[in-house]
Amino acid sequence: MIRTTALALLVTAGFSFNALAQEAAPETPKAPGQELAESVCVACHGADGTSVSKDPIYPHLAGQGADYIIKQIKDFKAGRRNDPFMSAMAVAVATEEDERNIAAWYAKQIVKPSQATRVDLVDRGRQIWRAGDAAKGVPACAGCHGASGRGLPAQYPRLAGQMPEYIIAQLQKFRSGERANDPENMMRTIAERLNDHDLNAVSEYATGLR
Numbered sequence: 001m002i003r004t005t006a007l008a009l010l011v012t013a014g015f016s017f018n019a020l021a022q023e024a025a026p027e028t029p030k031a032p033g034q035e036l037a038e039s040v041c042v043a044c045h046g047a048d049g050t051s052v053s054k055d056p057i058y059p060h061l062a063g064q065g066a067d068y069i070i071k072q073i074k075d076f077k078a079g080r081r082n083d084p085f086m087s088a089m090a091v092a093v094a095t096e097e098d099e100r101n102i103a104a105w106y107a108k109q110i111v112k113p114s115q116a117t118r119v120d121l122v123d124r125g126r127q128i129w130r131a132g133d134a135a136k137g138v139p140a141c142a143g144c145h146g147a148s149g150r151g152l153p154a155q156y157p158r159l160a161g162q163m164p165e166y167i168i169a170q171l172q173k174f175r176s177g178e179r180a181n182d183p184e185n186m187m188r189t190i191a192e193r194l195n196d197h198d199l200n201a202v203s204e205y206a207t208g209l210r
């Protein structure tokens with residue numbers, strides 16, 4: 001008699017566990033890459049690729065071309081591009097599959113539009129972006145980064161919406177040769193021909209593109 005009751009109890013308990021398991025809301029499966037974005041990259045780039053840090057050295061990654069992201073991660077890992085923060089972080093993207101997943105995750109996020117704040121620079125910036133400066137041998141940025149700054153797959157990164165301070169910093173690094181991972185010296189040759197005023201102007205213009 002006692003035994004039967006115990007069995008009945010066990011059976012009932014078993015039933016209710018099953019019922020509980022079935023009632024629990026199914027977890028939305030995470031996209032590949034999302035986990036890494038939320039656990040590691042989030043600290044500096046935001047999980048959705050919009051850098052939340054007040055420090056403008058951390059670039060937005062939202063809407064950046066996937067192939068460009070993969071190339072940069074490989075370059076950081078191999079020491080072709082160097083940064084005290086990012087070089088150590090690139091190692092967290094361990095495998096080629098991780099590289100593809102994290103790149104696909106950030107590429108599909110939506111960029112929050114940015115705005116040019118130095119209106120005094122925008123006219124000169126627009127001129128360089130659209131037409132370049134023939135006298136100085138500067139080609140139009142639009143030729144490679146697109147008229148709207150969205151970039152062109154696979155090589156040419158998006159600049160539209162990027163933080164102006166980050167754009168300025170990268171142009172300065174290309175100009176000094178500190179960043180030298182651009183294929184065929186493309187960006188180093190151009191940046192060398194930009195004086196400080198033009199460099200600031202074109203960065204200001206690029207950030208406001210959408």
Ligand code: HEC
Pocket residue numbers: 036037040041042043044045057058059061064069070072073082083085086089090092093102157169
């Ligand atoms: C501790 C802060 C930090 C963390 C965490 C971090 N990064 Fe970065 N990342 C940076 C900085 C700083 C730069 C800009 C480096 C420079 O100025 O050249 C950067 C640049 C990049 C770039 C190049 C962007 C461009 O427009 O060229 C990519 C891609 C990138 N990070 C991916 C990642 C991924 C993926 C993760 C997560 C695995 C990650 N980062 C985690 C600090 C960080």
Ligand code: HEC
Pocket residue numbers: 059071128129138139140141142143144145155156157158159167168170171181182183186187190202203206
């Ligand atoms: C001939 C093609 C070409 C032209 C013209 C060009 N770029 Fe680039 N740019 C590139 C390539 C390629 C890269 C990516 C290099 C790499 O792989 O790291 C790049 C990268 C950049 C970056 C770094 C972006 C990031 O997310 O780190 C900035 C900033 C930039 N270009 C600004 C400009 C500006 C401003 C102009 C116009 C004065 C310009 N570029 C004209 C080819 C070009």
